[in-house]
Amino acid sequence: MNLRRENVKMVGKLAVVTAGMFAFGYALIPIYKHVCEALGINILAVGEKQVPGSSRAAANTQVDTSRTITVEFDANSRGPRKFKPAQASVQVHPGQLATVMYEFQNVQDRRMAAQAIPSYAPRNATAHFNKLECFCFNQYVLEPGEKKEWPVAFVIDPRLPKDVTTITLSYTFFEVGGKTPPAPVAEAPAPHGKAPS
Known part of the structure; x- marks a missing residue:
């Protein structure tokens, strides 16, 4: 009988601990939100709110x-x-985020696999041109x-260096695994005084 009473007591304590953990987990989100707003930590939430006396959200300062x-955009295709x-x-x-579309059409009468390789001009703009997609x-x-x-x-x-005002993004689109003609082979020069045969 005593053991049964102890088990019921233990189950009661575990139920209280479980309820307390659930309540803490449920309250954690609003607590986190209030703490971040008070300390100014949650920059995204603050930036999305209306600024008092302003009719629009805060501008992107970046x-x-x-x-x-x-x-400028260029396209080359082999x-x-x-x-x-x-x-x-x-x-x-x-x-500023910008998006530009490129158009492609396979005009051959067979399936092809292809890929594009980018290049930039001037060269010093390469490190400052960040493609997200x-x-x-x-x-x-x-x-x-x-x-x-x-x-x-x-x-x-x-x-980006201040002297760069124009960037050219160029893509070369080529077939992957396609038949590429071999590079031309240079003829060896004829020995001095002899004409090539």
Whole structure:
């Protein structure tokens, strides 16, 4: 009988501990929110709120609106396929997110696997051109006549040198595993005084 009473007591204590843990876990989110707001830690939550006396949310302070960079787009393709940017250029501020589409069509009568390789001009802009999404990250298989549109989402780092006002992003699209003609072989020069036969 005494053992039974002890077991009931223990189950009661465990039930109280379990209820307390559940209540603490449930209250943890509002507690965290209030502590972060009081200390100014949760920057995203604070940035999404309306500023008193303002009619809009706080602006993204990472965008340098004092500068405008022209980004030009170029497309090169080796082989019978159509590849081009949807627009020739855009103007962006450093730190501003921009997205541009590239159009591709496999005009061959067979399936192909292809990939794009980017290059930048001027060269010192390469480290400051940050692609968040790009078709150049993957290889693609396209059926005969298939058309695709792919995005390039990018941000130009505000630390881009001040003398750079135009960046050219160029892609070369090539077939993966396709037949590439061999490089030309240079003929050996003829010995002095003898004409080649």
